[in-house]
Amino acid sequence: PNADAYGAARERLRNQARPAGSLGILEEVGARLAGIFGTIDVRLDRKIVITCAGDHGICAEGVSRFPQKVTPQMVYNFVGGGASVSVLARHAGAEVRVADLGVDWDFAPDLPIYHKKVRKGTANFAAVPAMTREEAVRSIEAGIEIVDELTAEGPVHLIGTGDMGIGNTSPSTAIIAAYSNIPVPELTGRGTGIDDDGLRKKIAAIEKGLALHRPDPKDPVGVLEKVGGLEIGGLAGLVIGAAAHGIPVVCDGLIATAGALIACELAPSARPYLFAGHNSVEVGHRYMLEHLGLQPLLHLEFRLGEGTGAALAMTLMDAATRILAEIKTFAEVGINDAQ
């Protein structure tokens, strides 16, 4: 990011005809976007939410209330435009793209999604590593490739990251456990809505996997390999790819932020391009945001994924750009003695 444009933005915000700092969090969002684009007149014209899908062997432990076949069914729903992220992206003026990183299903090659399947679902990380190290690397590379392919079509001004994968709050929780050292029961939420018995199984499965593999937080690819997910690797790659292209990226909830965390551990220079869309009901998400030093834009008690929180947050990022560019200064409106 460009420090001069950031500084010019902060100065303009300070001189606008309103009390200094009175537009709270959106002022810093606008200034950061100015730094990223090198101008205070930012236009987020082309916004794209990328929803990465994958399946999870950990489902064998009874950690989710939905069957795994819902993952491919929801991929078709995204393509059809009737899913939650489809609706919220339309509201935000964004496109949705879907990527198969590891769904346990054969999609027809002409289905309009990114076909980046690394393998058909992870292994059960409560028993064996979720994937090989090569597969972990490949999933991250696939996310980077998607951004390369997208930008080859034309300029992209904002990328949102979202996920689909039955069972994927378990690997995401395992990842934040590896980075925070907070006990698993304090980090584990109910995902799509499991009952008390399911929650006990989920905590036990995550604890078993962590005890078995002892993922080393200094080796983010190893964390992904041992307790991660293929779509989580893809989501990490999206953040790295976006940053490499100078594109801001807003992440959704627990799963997308797990990917962003892996990305920033691998490539700390990606962090200045990263924004947090919302604050998920899933408790582990809060610790991820703390680890990343991100302040979420929305607090709506969402616990859905798909990119829904990222899509809706895009509307606030658009608002932040307009605040910066369009609110007049005291001098511009001739109120010279107010301050």
Added chain:
Amino acid sequence: PNADAYGAARERLRNQARPAGSLGILEEVGARLAGIFGTIDVRLDRKIVITCAGDHGICAEGVSRFPQKVTPQMVYNFVGGGASVSVLARHAGAEVRVADLGVDWDFAPDLPIYHKKVRKGTANFAAVPAMTREEAVRSIEAGIEIVDELTAEGPVHLIGTGDMGIGNTSPSTAIIAAYSNIPVPELTGRGTGIDDDGLRKKIAAIEKGLALHRPDPKDPVGVLEKVGGLEIGGLAGLVIGAAAHGIPVVCDGLIATAGALIACELAPSARPYLFAGHNSVEVGHRYMLEHLGLQPLLHLEFRLGEGTGAALAMTLMDAATRILAEIKTFAEVGINDAQ
């Protein structure tokens, strides 16, 4: 509101192809709007933010860091379209209308605002009642008239309420003090950004006014008369007028919510039409929302007024209507065994 439409909305939300309850606060917003409009296919096509302006005699106590003449200067800024609320309303696809309830300034009769001046600013409520009882009634009536005039132009689907008035966090804080019995120092914020000395003066002035007039919370018009503001009366009238016309109304921060509180005390049947736009930095606002039983949509650390938080919240209310109407159900997308 129509209980059948509300019930049908809740049922549709429950059956959508996503975990039940996963879109958090926006589900209830959508269902409430369905109840208000009597349909699950709500379109908030015509949205209007009404910014009510007035001046305050309490400024003589040194409670604000801006001089009073900024109130009329900002009215001209609203009309010119370069103010914060102008920008955020454009972002939300809303119009801004400005109303003079009691600015200490002579506006030209052809200035395109609602000319509803009750008097040129309140008296200093630390010494005498802010206004007469007749003036308090007149200010509320003026707000109701504005909604009558607006709806006479054509259908209105959502009204946002905002304020402009140097010094107006003081009467607003006095109002929530009268209703909560919480000590004034715990309720008083820094408004536009006063220093420690200003904060002490502000607390002292509010305490003096409350001790002198002992406003009776069972007499909301009396509270307005003794420690209120003319634009606060107008803001109360807007809520009553909107509810009377069956129009949902989203209130902004401390001052607009003070008006909404007076409105709901006077006319409790207005409450089902009321939404809270955001959670202000001003501490008293939280207690107003608790008193009204409202959950704010945005948490962006705004402390500006003008209707900025209400305008931005309109985009989330639009999102809530699209969530309800457009996200497909499990049955509609053929995922029949997911639940």
